[in-house]
Amino acid sequence: MTMTNYQPQDVIARAEALRSNLSSGFRDEIVKSLYAEAETIARRAVKSASDKRYDFDQKVDRLVTSPIFGLPIMLVILAVIIWLTVQGANVPSQLIAQGLFWVEGQAASLFDAAGIPWWITGFLWHGVYRGLAWVISVMLPPMAIFFPAFTILEDLGYLPRVAFNLDWLFKKSGAHGKQSLTMAMGFGCNAAGVVATRIIDSPRERLVAILTNNFVPCNGRFPTLIMLATVFVAAAFPPALTSLVAAGTVVGVVLVGVFFTLFMSWLLSKTMLKGEASAFTLELPPYRRPNVGRILYTSLIDRTLFVLWRAIQTAAPAGAVIWILGNINVAGVSLAQHIANFLNPLGLLIGLDGVILLAYVIAIPANEIVVPTMMMVYMGTGMMTDIPTFDALRTLLVDGHGWTMLTAVNLMLFALLHNPCATTILTIYKETGSKKWAAVSVAITLGMAFLVTFITATAARLLGWA
Numbered sequence: 266m267t268m269t270n271y272q273p274q275d276v277i278a279r280a281e282a283l284r285s286n287l288s289s290g291f292r293d294e295i296v297k298s299l300y301a302e303a304e305t306i307a308r309r310a311v312k313s314a315s316d317k318r319y320d321f322d323q324k325v326d327r328l329v330t331s332p333i334f335g336l337p338i339m340l341v342i343l344a345v346i347i348w349l350t351v352q353g354a355n356v357p358s359q360l361i362a363q364g365l366f367w368v369e370g371q372a373a374s375l376f377d378a379a380g381i382p383w384w385i386t387g388f389l390w391h392g393v394y395r396g397l398a399w400v401i402s403v404m405l406p407p408m409a410i411f412f413p414a415f416t417i418l419e420d421l422g423y424l425p426r427v428a429f430n431l432d433w434l435f436k437k438s439g440a441h442g443k444q445s446l447t448m449a450m451g452f453g454c455n456a457a458g459v460v461a462t463r464i465i466d467s468p469r470e471r472l473v474a475i476l477t478n479n480f481v482p483c484n485g486r487f488p489t490l491i492m493l494a495t496v497f498v499a500a501a502f503p504p505a506l507t508s509l510v511a512a513g514t515v516v517g518v519v520l521v522g523v524f525f526t527l528f529m530s531w532l533l534s535k536t537m538l539k540g541e542a543s544a545f546t547l548e549l550p551p552y553r554r555p556n557v558g559r560i561l562y563t564s565l566i567d568r569t570l571f572v573l574w575r576a577i578q579t580a581a582p583a584g585a586v587i588w589i590l591g592n593i594n595v596a597g598v599s600l601a602q603h604i605a606n607f608l609n610p611l612g613l614l615i616g617l618d619g620v621i622l623l624a625y626v627i628a629i630p631a632n633e634i635v636v637p638t639m640m641m642v643y644m645g646t647g648m649m650t651d652i653p654t655f656d657a658l659r660t661l662l663v664d665g666h667g668w669t670m671l672t673a674v675n676l677m678l679f680a681l682l683h684n685p686c687a688t689t690i691l692t693i694y695k696e697t698g699s700k701k702w703a704a705v706s707v708a709i710t711l712g713m714a715f716l717v718t719f720i721t722a723t724a725a726r727l728l729g730w731a
Contacts, residue, residue: 321552322551322552325552326426326549329426330429330430330549335426335429335430336430339427340516342418344512344516346411346415347487347512347515347519348509349410349414350407350410350411350487351487351491351508351512352508353406354406354410357406357409358405358406358407359402361401361402361405361406362398362399362402362403362651365398365401365402368398369390369394372390373390384592387647387648388585391647391648392585392587392588392648393582393584393585393588394584396587396634396649397577397580397581397584399584399637399649400576400577400633401577403485403633404484404485404576404633405573407484407487408453408454408484408568408569408572408573409564409565411452411453411484412564412565412568413561413564413565415564416560416564417560420555420559420560421553421555422550422553424446425549425550427445427446427449428442428446429549432445434527435527437527437531438527438530438531438534439530439534439535439540440470440473440474440477440527440531440534441465441467441471441473443465443474444462444470444474444477447461447462447465448478448481448523448526449481451478451479451481451483452482452483452519453483453484453568454483454484454572455479455685455686455689456686456689456691456692457568457572458478458483459689459692459693459696460692462474462475462478462696463696469534469540472538472697472702473534475693475696475697475706476533476702476705476706477529477533479710480522480523480525480526480529480681481519481522481523481526482515482519482522483632483686485631485633485686486632486680486681488633488636489632489635489676489677489680490515490680491515492636492658493673493676493677493680494510494514494518495511496655496658496673497659497670497673498510498511499514500655500659521678521681522681522682525681525682525713529709529713533709537705572688575688575691575692576631576633576686576688579686579688580630580633580634582630583629583634584634584649587601587634587638587641590627591641591642591647592647599645601623601642602645604619604623604626605620605622605623606619614719615675615715615719616671616672616674616675616718616721616722616725617672617675617676617718618666618672620643621679624636624638624639625679625683629684629686629687630686630688631686631687632680632686634649635680636651637649637650637651640652643665644661671722675721675722678717678718678721679718681714682710682714682717683710683714684706684707684711684714685707685710690703690706690707691703693706
């Protein structure tokens with residue numbers, strides 16, 4: 266009998282070689298058999314009065330995790346949440362904006378009465394303060410609706426079903442199934458989505474989730490998407506259907522973002538982040554009654570106020586920069602208009618214009634100020650400005666500055682794909698501890714935004730659509 270002395274590394278190497286010959290469902294079958302045996306033992310030893318409840322859970326799961334109905338149900342729930350966010354945030358946003366801008370007006374009047382130079386008043390109140398007021402009025406109401414709705418689904422036990430439904434898509438793209446949960450968190454705020462990637466154990470797959478989270482539009486980008494959907498898409502429908510069409514259009518943009526999330530995850534896993542997708546066992550918890558106290562604390566304190574505070578920290582300097590660019594003139598033209606004219610050739614190349622690109626450069630600290638910055642430059646005012654009605658906005662954009670459907674479509678794509686905001690970039694740096702990966706996150710998103718809009722604009726012009 267021949268005895269062979271194997272070293273530990275030899276055993277590991279042999280195991281790795283044999284593992285490649287196993288079927289993809291081998292680990293799933295092992296876990297399934299373990300759970301089946303555990304369930305058999307439990308049924309022999311334990312009698313529970315709650316069997317009917319678990320029967321109910323299983324009946325619901327047959328529907329919400331069904332290969333046929335699972336994904337459509339997810340889309341309907343997402344559409345309802347977005348519609349509630351769009352509809353519910355309008356009035357509170359307007360009321361908060363009116364209150365904060367009233368304070369601005371009163372404070373500016375006091376400064377003027379005290380003889381304080383106009384540029385100090387303008388810089389502090391029409392620049393820094395207005396930037397803060399705009400971000401608060403635009404961000405707070407949508408987050409106060411979206412995060413509680415998201416937390417209700419989490420507390421109810423539905424989110425693990427989302428991961429179950431999307432696991433096969435992320436597995437095919439070389440990513441982790443839990444990335445679907447971090448992607449969903451990104452709808453509220455991409456910085457929160459990046460932090461949520463801590464639930465992924467694999468460092469490689471967590472990095473993939475971090476770098477691709479920005480392809481999901483956060484609530485800071487919703488105002489731009491909603492404005493475009495309402496002015497250019499919903500305008501062709503009866504007024505009663507405007508909100509539904511706008512919400513449906515935004516859901517369509519979200520699906521495009523999900524596609525790019527999966528595509529970029531696949532590309533990263535095949536290039537700079539090569540590796541095998543890890544398997545994970547997902548145990549679906551029973552449905553439970555949501556805890557109101559926990560929902561309010563988690564959604565409003567841990568998420569809404571946390572994200573809002575980070576946005577406020579970056580919005581103050583953005584407001585200052587906007588005011589300076591709009592009020593310093595060279596040869597009778599503001600610095601903002603000079604920069605917009607310089608960027609205009611590049612903007613036209615990708616179906617946009619220089620003003621839009623300038624707005625996105627200035628809005629790196631906070632996406633919420635994109636639209637008011639564009640209005641400021643278009644109207645030649647010295648501070649961020651809003652248009653009271655969508656009809657007036659359409660007149661300004663289409664008749665006054667030559668916007669077309671190509672401009673609207675490419676701006677939707679650019680708003681979806683462009684670089685992360687400053688808060689998210691800072692969060693990526695803190696989560697990865699690397700300036701390199703923070704820079705990569707900017708490069709892949711901004712590069713994709715320019716590439717896609719250039720292709721779209723070129724195709725539209727070749728086909729005579731623009």
